[in-house]
Amino acid sequence: MLAAVYDRTGPSHEVLRVQEMPTPEPGPGEVRVRVRLSAVNPTDWKSRARTATIPDAGFQVPNQDGMGTIDAVGEGVEPGRLGERVWLYFCAWQSPWGSAAQYSVVPSEQAVPLPDSASDELGASMGIPAVTAHRCLFADGPLDGRTVLVHGGAGAVGHYAIELAKWAGAQVATTVSNDEKAELARQAGADPVVNYRDDDAAGQLRSLAPLDRVVELALGANLALDLALAGPATTIVDYAAEPQDPVLPVRACMNANVTLRFVLLYGVPRPALLQAAADITTALSDGALTELPVTRFPLDQVAQAQEAVQAGTVGKVLVIP
Numbered sequence: 141m142l143a144a145v146y147d148r149t150g151p152s153h154e155v156l157r158v159q160e161m162p163t164p165e166p167g168p169g170e171v172r173v174r175v176r177l178s179a180v181n182p183t184d185w186k187s188r189a190r191t192a193t194i195p196d197a198g199f200q201v202p203n204q205d206g207m208g209t210i211d212a213v214g215e216g217v218e219p220g221r222l223g224e225r226v227w228l229y230f231c232a233w234q235s236p237w238g239s240a241a242q243y244s245v246v247p248s249e250q251a252v253p254l255p256d257s258a259s260d261e262l263g264a265s266m267g268i269p270a271v272t273a274h275r276c277l278f279a280d281g282p283l284d285g286r287t288v289l290v291h292g293g294a295g296a297v298g299h300y301a302i303e304l305a306k307w308a309g310a311q312v313a314t315t316v317s318n319d320e321k322a323e324l325a326r327q328a329g330a331d332p333v334v335n336y337r338d339d340d341a342a343g344q345l346r347s348l349a350p351l352d353r354v355v356e357l358a359l360g361a362n363l364a365l366d367l368a369l370a371g372p373a374t375t376i377v378d379y380a381a382e383p384q385d386p387v388l389p390v391r392a393c394m395n396a397n398v399t400l401r402f403v404l405l406y407g408v409p410r411p412a413l414l415q416a417a418a419d420i421t422t423a424l425s426d427g428a429l430t431e432l433p434v435t436r437f438p439l440d441q442v443a444q445a446q447e448a449v450q451a452g453t454v455g456k457v458l459v460i461p
């Protein structure tokens with residue numbers, strides 16, 4: 141098969157190459173997927189650039205997410221799964237076989253049935269963004285009738301956080317930085333949509349206070365705004381690190397009696413991941429999840445694809461293997 145691969149961390153054009161590789165065989169409990177679309181996330185370029193531990197195999201095929209069709213099953217996997225159309229997550233997590241290749245092998249549970257009504261592009265976009273959004277939203281209980289503020293509502297995680305929270309019955313507000321992103325967030329169902337750079341951002345969100353949940357990706361930048369809208373029932377869930385760690389205003393957090401939670405998907409307990417995958421598939425079947433704009437690259441431009449994500453391309457960047 142053809143695969144993108146790197147065997148050391150570094151700049152994309154220096155370490156990423158495309159080459160012929162032996163097609164992997166699924167081990168016990170695994171499935172092999174003919175990948176139709178591989179999706180790039182910030183974690184993929186960050187791992188390739190600086191944090192990856194190269195697997196014992198001596199190489200890493202990048203990219204955690206994608207979609208395709210199961211074409212082989214390992215021992216213990218129901219043969220009826222052959223031919224199933226699936227969305228994928230964690231392909232490159234503790235495995236050399238990421239999704240930026242014609243074939244990937246993953247544990248059977250990480251190849252999740254994709255409803256016929258969902259497009260290939262939507263299926264490939266689920267993975268890390270939708271599972272992260274699910275964990276941030278539901279780790280502290282159901283959302284029916286609750287209020288949620290999603291920061292960065294035109295980002296991949298933000299977009300699926302808005303749509304999953306709406307699907308679960310919440311009122312959802314969001315923040316963005318410009319009109320183009322505001323329109324995307326409105327289409328996802330957020331109301332109100334507020335520019336977080338406005339001096340009066342807190343005033344524009346006041347009617348929703350005290351919030352039940354804040355889905356946060358820039359704790360230092362936004363904490364004053366979050367605390368202005370928080371109360372004892374508010375949980376602020378942060379899933380991203382800023383270049384500089386913020387200084388925590390402990391007294392202000394105490395005054396609000398607020399709860400802080402942090403999420404790193406790689407450490408989320410397995411039952412929560414399985415619940416997320418099941419709920420996301422149900423939400424897909426219900427037509428509650430929609431595509432962001434997509435930018436496609438052929439496999440031999442995998443380096444450019446990762447750079448596009450690093451540069452902040454709006455929407456999802458997909459690689460066609």
Ligand SMILES: NC(=O)c1ccc[n+]([C@@H]2O[C@H](COP(=O)([O-])OP(=O)(O)OC[C@H]3O[C@@H](n4cnc5c(N)ncnc54)[C@H](OP(=O)(O)O)[C@@H]3O)[C@@H](O)[C@H]2O)c1
Nearest residue numbers: 182272291292294295296297317358361379380403404405
């Ligand atoms: N912890 C985890 O397990 C986990 C999982 C997934 C992603 N992540 C991390 O989460 C981040 C987002 O991932 P993604 O895939 O959603 O990226 P993305 O699609 O690029 O979205 C990021 C969004 O954040 C917005 N943003 C930046 N600064 C903001 C601020 N101060 N307030 C509100 N919005 C702000 C950006 O828009 P503007 O710049 O225009 O504001 C952009 O729309 C990345 O750093 C990624 O590594 C972590």
